Every structure is written in C-alpha cells, then in structure tokens.
Amino acid sequence: MNSHLWQAFGLSTAKHAVYPVVRNQLAELTGSMKRATSGREYRKLCSAAGNLFQLAGEIHFDSDRYSEAAHSYTLAASASKEAREYDLWACALTRQAFIGLYDREYSATVPLLESAAHVAQRGDGQLSTRYWVSAVQAEAFAKLGNYDACRRALDKAGEVRALSGAVHNGGWLRFDGSRLAEERGTCFVALDRADLAEAALTDALKQPLSARRRVGVLADLATLGIQQRDVDMILENARAVIELSRQTKSGYVGRRLQSIRMRLTPLLADLRISQLSEEIATFERKVT
Template identity: 60%
Template sequence: MAPKRNRLAKRRKALGYSQEEFANELGVAVSTVTRWEAGKTDPQGYVHPKLARFLKVTPEELADLLAPEVLAPDRSVVYAVTPPPGDTDDMKRRDVLSLLATTGALMALPGSDKPSPRSGVAASLTETGPELNSHLWKVFSLSDSKQAVYPIVRHQLGVLAKGLGENQSDASRQQLCTLVADLYQLAGEIFFDANRYADAAHCYTLAASASREAGAFDLWACALTRHAFVELYERRFAVAAPILAAASQVADRGDPRLSTRYWVAAVQAEVHAGLGDLDATKRALDSAEQVHTLSGQLHNGGWLRFDGSRLAEERGTCYLALGRPDLAERALTAALSQQLSLRRRGAVLAELAALGAERRDLDQAGHYTRAALELVGQTGSGYIGRKLQGVRKRLEPLVADGRASALHQEISALDSVV
C-alpha cells in the first residue's frame, strides 16, 4: 500500500478547496492531485512554489505536508518520513558514504572464536533479516515512487552495521554479510532510479564485497551486473564490458537452477549493442533466451528478478542502438502488449518515441513521448526520464520543425525535475 499524505489533504480541505478546484488552480489533472494525496507520486519540483502559495505555507512547512505516512514492515507503527532540517541531497550523500565506510570496515574484521551471543542485534537479524529484506524488495517493486522506500531501507542498513559490530562467529558474520549484500543492492536501485549514479555505484560495490565475504556467488554476480548498469546508462560501454565479463564468471559458479547467468547475458547484449557489435548482441540475446529452459524457482523476486519476461523490450533497446529500426519496432511493440509496471511501460514508450525520431516520424515521436512524460509525472522515475533524454538527442537534428522543437523543450523541462 502506498504511504498516504493525510496532512496534505487535510490542509487542502481546511482552505476550502475540492480536489477539482485545487487541480485547476495548479494547472494539473485531478488524478494528479489524487495520486499526490494517496502517496503514489511526488509533486514535481517546479510545482512546489505554486503548492506553497495556494496552501499558504512556507517551503519548510510544505516539505512537512509532503512527507508521507509510512506503515512499518511489522505493521505496528505508523510514522512520518520527515527529513531533518537542512537534510539536503549533499547531506544525504555524506550520510550514505559514512555508512558505507563503516559497514565496509566492519565486514573486513575477522570473526570471533567465541560462541555467538544468543541475544543482541546480530542474533535478531539472522532470524528476521531475510524476511524483512524480502518485504522491502516487494514494497520497492510495487511502489510507484521508489524514493518512498528509502527511509526504511536506510534505517535497516544502520541496524545491519550495528549487528556487524557485535562479537560473533564466522557463520553468523557470513549470514549478516548476505543480508548486507542484499539490502545494499536495493539501496543502489533506489539511488539508480533517482539518477544518483555515483551513490548507486558505491552501494553496488559494497554489495559485491559483502557477497564475496558471504560466498554467495549469485548475489555477487547480480551486484556486479547492477554496477555495470551504471556504466551502461552513462554510455561507458567499454567500462561496463569487463565488469560483466567478471559477473559472468562469478555466475558460472552459482546455482545453475537460478537465472543469474542469463540476466548477465541480457545486460551484456545491451553493452555489445552500445559498442556496435550486432553479432555479439545476437549471441548474448540468444544466450539470455535460454532462461526459458529453466523450471522451478528461478529467481527470488528481490536481488534476482530476471525471468525472461523483459527480453522483448531488451531486444528492442539493443536493435534501436544498432540502427535496426525494423527489428526494434517488432520487439518493442511485442513488449508493449505485455502486462508491464508503470516504470517499464514508460521505458518502452520512450524507446518507441526514439524510434519515431530516428525515422523522422514526428507524429509517432510525439505520441509516445507525451505518453512517457505522463508516466514520469505519475512515478517521478529518473529511469524513464533518462530514456527520454535519448529521445531528446535524436530530436536535435529535427528542431527546425516546430513539432520537434516543442517535444525537445518538453523533455528538457525534466532536467530540473528528475
């Protein structure tokens, strides 16, 4: 369930606005106001001054109204996720780096020959940690606004660091390292969705180190693959390639019943496409397709979620990068016909918009761009926004046409929002 913003709705009602009247004043759809108050999406940055003015509050008071109420994983406590005064992105980044350094240092310490205590943070974590981590991955997957999950994840990372600091056996430390590797991958996903790639890379690096300490090869390979994604989205394909080569070797030592090695191959296909190698791309995609030969529990829905259902859209992305619009459109259209999350649907729409721009079909480019922009407004996803930046680059040679210029400006407006 999405975290609601009851205080925002209460303030609106206190000033005598219906949702319809409030939406008209702000120049947004009624459904947008509904999603804000339901906690499903966050108001975009450029709307905040208007919001503060119409609600007759200061920017600081507005931040408090926008803080969602969150139900804790045990469903026992409801609390507001309100950032402390002056909690800027830079302060958050320093906080994360400090926690990373602390956790990394504690992981490097050897275990103890003494028996593990029967009580304490570490003992509790080994019992409840796997279930809680699984719960947080599910909340992340189901939430339209991925950032809403971060406060709980950050708290639990601090608890894990505290557990690592306790005296414990090698076996207990190995279990905690597995939990650390799992949850730091989730933290990295949250940062990645917000376009905070450096912070995501730091999280994935620690997750890889923790997985190595735990001897968890599939978990390790997934952390490396996510790290490669950062380089892929920065278009540093030559940097991503050796990371994925290492991930492939690690995955080969993992559980053959899991889909890990096939996910690595799917990401390798995108890197080969970025490097312009059509044959290597096809080989990697064909290898990834072998996931369909697996049976049983092939992923865990958390740090490993690959089941081959995204291969159509991934083929489309690869063929678009390789300048094969014929193959790309076939794959992307097939992907769009599937049941997709809002985030994935937005990414496919953006790729189809890019395809329209590549063909100089501005009607297609406009239709899909605006559909993707609508989903950015609903989700606040930097992932979709990043895809749309690729559309903007393809529109640049066409800006002499007023339609292309208008689309270019609409996408450019995202720079100050996601």
C-alpha cells in the same frame, strides 16, 4: 524483512520513500556484523547486507544518484563475496555495470560483466542469474555496435526459458525472461536495426508493464521514430512518456525523457518537433 522491502520498492511510485527503512536496517546489520562471534554468523549477516546494499543502490539509481548507487553496489559485491553467495555477488556486479551503461562507458562495462558472468557460473544453475548477466551483456555489445556478440548474448539470455521451478526470488534477482522482448528492442534500437526493433518493442507493449518499464519501451519507440524521421511515431511515443513521467518521480524516467529531447535536435526545423522539445524542456523545469 528484506523481501518485504524489495516488494515495497517494486510497488512504490516514489521509490525513494523506501530508503529510510533500508538505511536503518543496514545500520543495524553493520553493527551486528562487527559483533559476530562465528564465521557462520558473519557470513549470514554478510548475505543479508549484500541483499540490502543492492536495494539501496537500486533506490539511488532510480533517483538518478549514480555515485551513491555505485558505492552501494560496491559494498553489496564485497559483502556478497564474503558471504560466498555467488548469485548475489554476480547480481551486484551486474548492477554496477548498469551505471556504466547509463554513463555511456560501454568499453569499461564489458570487463565488469565478464567478471559477473564468471562469478555467476559458480552459482546455482537453477537460478536465472547467468542469463540476466547475458541480457545486460547484450545491451553493452549493442551500444558498442557489435551485432554478432549482441545476438549471441541475447540467445544465451533466452535460454532462461528452459529453466523450471523458482528461477528468481523477486528481490535482488527478478529476471525470468518476461523482459526479453524489451531487451531485444533496446539492443536493436542501439544497433539501428529498425526492422527488428519495432517488432520486439511492439511485442513488449502487449505485456503487462510497470510504469517504469513502459516508459523504457515507449522511449525506445520514440528513439526509433527519430532514427526513421517518423514525426508521428516520435510525437505519439514521446508524449506518452511525458504523461507517464507525471505519475512518477523517478530519475530514471526523467533521464529517458532528457535523452529523447537531446536526440530531437536534427529535426527541430519541423514545427511539431520544436513544440515537443519545448514541452519536454518545460516538464523538466517543473520537476527540477
């Protein structure tokens, strides 16, 4: 059941539509946990809860409801710890860290990711968990301006390619290295390394991407254009983000668009940029 819900979440453009089923399933699980008659049964139920609470958190996160997402991830981490499922636990901690990244609490995020890395070391070495943690650590270091630590973490994340077999489960763990170009691009934009960022993001766009992932790459390219004051680059990529935003009700996508608009302020003297800013503001008013 859980794997089907993760699949439905991944395929849906309106991801919040999956939440009622997840909520009902969690209510049943919580009741079963209270009635468990053995430690083995209890741990099995905790594992299922740790899985589903992460999905609930993902749904809240995508809807821009960070407080609810944080609560779900906390419950997921607690249940996963009780289940002694170290990979599941590490992933819950890593998802908690994402909230800190998007709230720009970078310094507080680093220790949480260190904890996730420590837990992941106790997990299954054939899974990609520890490498996903490294990829997220790279972004945190990039946001803090620590180029050397970021590169080390990216190199560690890249080691996922040496794994063979089933390295993820397609649900609470989906990292397989296919997003490394996107992640490098995000990091190098944050580090203001245009030379490295554009190459990575261009490579990322050559891959088949979901609407949400494509928005992330295009938003990073728009940000890169802002850093370089390249108006054509800004317009091309920002308008592509607007178009994709019309196809999804994702709060994540809306936040990326809002971030672009805020960064446009120093360039508003250019009429084309001013018009773009108004386009984004008009779109934001329509969806709120």
